[in-house]
Amino acid sequence: MSAAHLRSVPPVGEPVSEAERLARVVLSCGVEPGDGTTSSLVAQLGAERALERSLSGAEGEPGEMLAARLAEVDPARQLDQAERCGIRFLVPGDPEWPPGLDQLDGAITDEGFGGTPPGLWVKGPMPLTELATSVAVVGSRAASAYGVEMTRAVCAHLALAGVPVVSGGALGIDFEAHDASLSADGVTAAVLACGVDRVYPANNRRLLHHLASEFAVVSEQPPGSAPTRPRFLARNRLIAAITSGTVVVEAALRSGALNTAGWAESLHRHVMCVPGPVTSYTSQGVNNFLREGRGTVVTHGAEVLELVGATGEHLVDPPRGERRARDDLTPTEAKVVEWVPVSEPALVESIARLSGLHLRTTEGALRRLRSKRFVELSDEGWRLAPDV
Known part of the structure; x- marks a missing residue:
């Protein structure tokens, strides 16, 4: 500057x-x-x-x-x-x-x-200072069931964490973002491409009236102004600038939501994208955005919080598959059990040779594995216990 x-x-x-x-x-x-x-x-x-x-x-x-x-x-x-x-x-x-x-x-x-x-x-009565830590959530007007589900889940999570949600007051993803935030007792504001005294689109009349009476609707257009395509594009830059990051949920290849993401990039804000099915028209744009190496994949509100929060806040544990009983074995036990046969029993000498471990080490591991019900011992030798 x-x-x-x-x-x-x-x-x-x-x-x-x-x-x-x-x-x-x-x-x-x-x-x-x-x-x-x-x-x-x-x-x-x-x-x-x-x-x-x-x-x-x-x-x-x-x-x-x-x-x-x-x-x-x-x-x-x-x-x-x-x-x-x-x-x-x-x-x-x-x-x-x-x-x-x-x-x-x-x-x-x-x-x-x-x-x-x-x-x-x-x-609206809400001071815009409340948007200092806000996140934009934008996307397709023709939202699919998948897009609606993901938007509502992300926005509800943000609302419960006290993070305001900003969107454009439009149909589809915008509406779901505002509505989900309100349903979770969160804070939300709409940035419009027309005057704040006008209702556009008409289907969102109740939502926009509620935001104007309880929260805030914002525009750089003076009262009475009508929406036009260039004004929507201009509006997008405000959404990106007011917020700390932008989440895109569903966007076709020619989407205003991607325009908002582009402005967020230019302003060095976080750009977060919810990937969609590769067969979905409404996700082609956001998927291609990610393919170009732009934006960060997010699949949950917790991942959004981790990106926009202060360092060390809202850390997300790496996702792991379902925990199994073998996860609790020691490295030696895990190595030995891999060489215990399923059907024909084997002698401890054979298991030790195959596992590359000392005979005494193998014997001790097998006895511990038997106490944990992983293996069985018969006169013929060792074998895996049923259902292991």
Whole structure:
């Protein structure tokens, strides 16, 4: 992050000037989300001077249309209307501002897409400071039964561990992520590609209303804004930046969830992928992502916690197969029992020769194995006990 950028953003807790806040309202309302040029100007000049520069587009110049849109915005009126609807506007320097968003200025694409938003519109009582340790869980809108099961299991585990879940409020995996967190009495927030006063998709009306009344819905789009495809892509970078890591559960080859994972990579966040059946269309993208050596395989919420937690926290024991009785044998006993025949008994001399051990060592191991019911001794010699 440049020194100029550091100078343009007030430290957290230091009051943001009214002029700065109003300038950011204008930029938020007049500039399309993900406009890296505007973001770079704000980082270098501050919001007030960046707005002045953007308003100076003369007739016939490339910035003419943008200047016209910005000139139409009444920031004080926008803030007043938002406040009446229970919507607040956050800017860098506010105590609630998610600090991870500031890193977006270092991840603007070569095409000039990305950057830190001028501000965030938030509806809901939950302060965004609660998302400091959050995890994003995203995936296909056309979720399969497998995807639903894995999403709900992971999110319930995160909720029980006190880790907030962030998603996009969409159908499919997003809905299951929010709903599973709520069912486990967890904390969850939705980042939208439209205004926080709008319900999209309509099928998630009850969920989004609940989040807006009890938790938080977030957008860089001003109230009243409609969702568009570029706005969904811009929204994805916010999900990646606000959270400490992104979990992808089901994603086709052309999936917005993989776009979110790409932003998380650019921001050096943890990218975690739940692999899916190789025959599943909705898992082709996430499986290919892993095949390219990107992301980390996760199959359980505990593995997500291990990755995003502090060093030494939430350590997961390596998975092992079912424990067997032979696992408790000493190395000598385990070596000897391998050479005890199943049917025809063998003398101790034969077993010692085959195992490469001394006769007395073999004899002692066999007697211990008999006490543990692994072998039997008859007049003809030693043999394995039944069912061993």
